[in-house]
Amino acid sequence: MSKPKILVARAIFLDIIDQLRTKFDVEVNEYDDIWTQDELILHLQGKQGALITSSEKIDAKLLKACPELRAVCTLAVGYNNIDVAACTAQGVLVTNAPNVLTETTADLGFALMMATARRIGESERFLREGLWRQWDIGFFAGQDIHGATLGILGMGRIGQAIAKRGSHGFGMPVIYHNRSRLALEIEQQLNARYVSKEELLQQSDHLIITVPYSPEVHHFIGQPELAMMKPTATLTNIARGGIIDEVALVEALRTHQIAAAGLDVFEGEPHIDPDLLSVPNIVLTPHIGSASLKTRHAMANLAAQNLLAILDPNSTPQPLTA
Numbered sequence: 001m002s003k004p005k006i007l008v009a010r011a012i013f014l015d016i017i018d019q020l021r022t023k024f025d026v027e028v029n030e031y032d033d034i035w036t037q038d039e040l041i042l043h044l045q046g047k048q049g050a051l052i053t054s055s056e057k058i059d060a061k062l063l064k065a066c067p068e069l070r071a072v073c074t075l076a077v078g079y080n081n082i083d084v085a086a087c088t089a090q091g092v093l094v095t096n097a098p099n100v101l102t103e104t105t106a107d108l109g110f111a112l113m114m115a116t117a118r119r120i121g122e123s124e125r126f127l128r129e130g131l132w133r134q135w136d137i138g139f140f141a142g143q144d145i146h147g148a149t150l151g152i153l154g155m156g157r158i159g160q161a162i163a164k165r166g167s168h169g170f171g172m173p174v175i176y177h178n179r180s181r182l183a184l185e186i187e188q189q190l191n192a193r194y195v196s197k198e199e200l201l202q203q204s205d206h207l208i209i210t211v212p213y214s215p216e217v218h219h220f221i222g223q224p225e226l227a228m229m230k231p232t233a234t235l236t237n238i239a240r241g242g243i244i245d246e247v248a249l250v251e252a253l254r255t256h257q258i259a260a261a262g263l264d265v266f267e268g269e270p271h272i273d274p275d276l277l278s279v280p281n282i283v284l285t286p287h288i289g290s291a292s293l294k295t296r297h298a299m300a301n302l303a304a305q306n307l308l309a310i311l312d313p314n315s316t317p318q319p320l321t322a
């Protein structure tokens with residue numbers, strides 16, 4: 001019997017590809033080229049499974065062109081690049097990779113928030129440009145982290161892991177806003193208080209966004225929301241770029257409506273709005289939330305195991321987890 005055909009849409013770890021090759025006829029995007037949507041469709045035609053990242057778009061047009069497809073396994077936790085309803089309608093199972101990246105992504109979120117509050121990007125650029133002449137009292141003075149109020153928008157696994165770092169490690173009072181309130185016991189463990197969106201914006205010293213992207217949260221933080229924040233506040237986004245209105249953010253940073261921002265995700269990534277590059281009080285990283293070697297390997301491995309489970313009739317696939 002011939003092996004099921006699968007596409008590995010990006011050049012992932014060789015040991016995982018070798019494992020997949022034991023069960024599947026595997027095509028890999030070995031050179032890690034960024035494929036156009038048409039190229040992706042071309043490579044996916046005739047395949048039963050796809051191992052993808054958050055860069056590949058699985059939409060209705062692609063699904064129609066790939067009727068043999070049975071499984072789409074992303075190595076990311078976010079799956080806003082996949083039309084799950086269209087997949088379901090066509091009988092294509094979709095899996096994501098929750099849990100394995102929670103702590104690593106929380107580490108990056110916290111690091112980005114700290115770099116933003118303590119102006120690490122600006123001061124490093126200053127030093128590298130050879131501009132350092134003398135120390136002075138207001139020299140790159142930023143905002144404290146310890147004891148400051150940590151606001152979290154989206155209190156899922158990553159939000160809770162950040163709350164733990166802030167509350168237990170840095171003595172930060174934690175406030176959060178989420179679709180639903182956490183159980184009292186978890187709130188107590190995290191020292192976290194549920195507040196309205198308005199209170200979150202008004203009271204946070206450092207606001208961090210971890211909410212998954214959906215059309216309902218598109219531009220959830222725009223001009224009216226930024227206007228509610230403290231002029232000393234920082235805003236960090238490690239979720240998806242579309243949650244913040246970047247034009248309004250640039251304006252808020254230019255006019256010092258808020259102190260600074262840290263962004264790991266962008267609306268049009270990998271294209272970055274040049275206006276974001278022109279403001280000094282911002283720290284920018286290229287979507288590296290889960291980027292530790294160990295975690296990236298675990299993510300790819302989980303996606304591979306899901307693919308194996310779905311295309312092997314004897315095993316049970318893991319359900320999609322928000």
Ligand code: DGY
Pocket residue numbers: 053054075076077078079101239289290
């Ligand atoms: C995720 O897993 O969703 C990360 O943002 C990488 O895409």
